Amino acid sequence: MRELLILLFAFIFAGQVFAYDLVLPRDKKMTVGTNYALFVGKAKNTEIITINDEKIHTASNGAFAHSVKLKEGENRIVVKSNFNTQVYRFYKTKPVQAVQHTFTAFEPKNYIVKKDNTPLRSTPVDYGMNRISHLFKDTVLIIDGAQGDFYRVKLSKNKSAWIMKSAVAEFDCDTYKPEFVTMNTESFKNASVHTIEFTGKLPYTTDENDKEIIFKVYNPFVSDNSVYTVNIKKPEKYSYKTELCGGKYSIKLNYLPQDLTVLIDAGHGGSEKGAVGCLGDKEKDINLKIASELKDILSQSGVKVVMTRECDGNVSLEDRVKIARENCANIFVSIHLNSIPDIKMDIHKNRGTSIYYYNPNSKELANIMQDSVTSALGTRKDGVRTASFAVLRPTDYVGVLVETAYMTNPLDSVMYKSENFARNAAQGIADGIMKFASK
Numbered sequence: 001m002r003e004l005l006i007l008l009f010a011f012i013f014a015g016q017v018f019a020y021d022l023v024l025p026r027d028k029k030m031t032v033g034t035n036y037a038l039f040v041g042k043a044k045n046t047e048i049i050t051i052n053d054e055k056i057h058t059a060s061n062g063a064f065a066h067s068v069k070l071k072e073g074e075n076r077i078v079v080k081s082n083f084n085t086q087v088y089r090f091y092k093t094k095p096v097q098a099v100q101h102t103f104t105a106f107e108p109k110n111y112i113v114k115k116d117n118t119p120l121r122s123t124p125v126d127y128g129m130n131r132i133s134h135l136f137k138d139t140v141l142i143i144d145g146a147q148g149d150f151y152r153v154k155l156s157k158n159k160s161a162w163i164m165k166s167a168v169a170e171f172d173c174d175t176y177k178p179e180f181v182t183m184n185t186e187s188f189k190n191a192s193v194h195t196i197e198f199t200g201k202l203p204y205t206t207d208e209n210d211k212e213i214i215f216k217v218y219n220p221f222v223s224d225n226s227v228y229t230v231n232i233k234k235p236e237k238y239s240y241k242t243e244l245c246g247g248k249y250s251i252k253l254n255y256l257p258q259d260l261t262v263l264i265d266a267g268h269g270g271s272e273k274g275a276v277g278c279l280g281d282k283e284k285d286i287n288l289k290i291a292s293e294l295k296d297i298l299s300q301s302g303v304k305v306v307m308t309r310e311c312d313g314n315v316s317l318e319d320r321v322k323i324a325r326e327n328c329a330n331i332f333v334s335i336h337l338n339s340i341p342d343i344k345m346d347i348h349k350n351r352g353t354s355i356y357y358y359n360p361n362s363k364e365l366a367n368i369m370q371d372s373v374t375s376a377l378g379t380r381k382d383g384v385r386t387a388s389f390a391v392l393r394p395t396d397y398v399g400v401l402v403e404t405a406y407m408t409n410p411l412d413s414v415m416y417k418s419e420n421f422a423r424n425a426a427q428g429i430a431d432g433i434m435k436f437a438s439k
């Protein structure tokens, strides 16, 4: 009996010490709206894991990741190893039908924009790549319809746009009719400044083709056809800034200088951990390691470097942009590691390096960066994509967001846990910046 008890205790003890660790899911009982349940964690060396009797592949460091398709209602998922059995219960809720809003037209009315940097959009939804302008405070608009949370803005005979209802207030002035004053272009060695002035604040849009930035100001208060266009020739590498003072727009186009200032942005920080890897590592820590290495490499090459954070603290997205602007950064590099979107069935397909950009002036750096980072790390090219991230939206700099690898991919985790990962990732990013700068 005594021997049996010792054996039993030894067995329980072994179970405690050798059992696998799960990073995801966070709870044993969950109500979710997702199509898949993700199981991400680390097995001990001798452990063989099965999830609902399917054997799970573990990487050399024990990392594993697996997704289970959920049916509506109750799902029972059993995670088993030679040491440990755990039962997880996922309750999948019915998918919520998206509300279809209908459009209502009404008599045109004047409205005024409440805040600076208010997005004007091509469609009545507040996500995606649909921003056509960022309007300034006190811009007056003609609004002639509504759909859901949006108003329709009349810009000209053929052009309408959308603005959040909450971003504007009624403007009680039926006689508002700004007049055109003057238009001017000044050229300097490394810049050009374009101004267009009216007697009141009017909406604008910017667009780009291969050779030009097309800046348009709309004056629907005068007529349907009252559109003023400034075509701004652009060099290969540039940034620009739009300002409105009184009724006067000025667009300053800067040619990227030889002596660059690079803003290094270590993603997340403080209470914002970012993604969590199979082994429980936090994205914010690895981002900071890469950022510090990048700072060293670039400083040694004589590049001026500014950091958004140098320790583990919270920095808001607005502050990250502010730091870049205050230091007149020419290039903004945001450093991250990716995680698996839960809608993907084959969890192992999501691996490698992906690069994001928003404005056309950043596309070339994004492409160069994908080549330089993947060749420095030996990672797979996961793609160059556009995304509406707050730190990438300003046109004041060339901006890219680098997702060096996937935190939740077991094979990537072997790599990002290796000793030289941060240094190699930083070298890849630095190579990309240098190559872009010297082109």
Ligand SMILES: [Zn+2]
Binding pocket: 267, 268, 274, 275, 283, 336, 337, 338
């Ligand atoms: Zn991140």
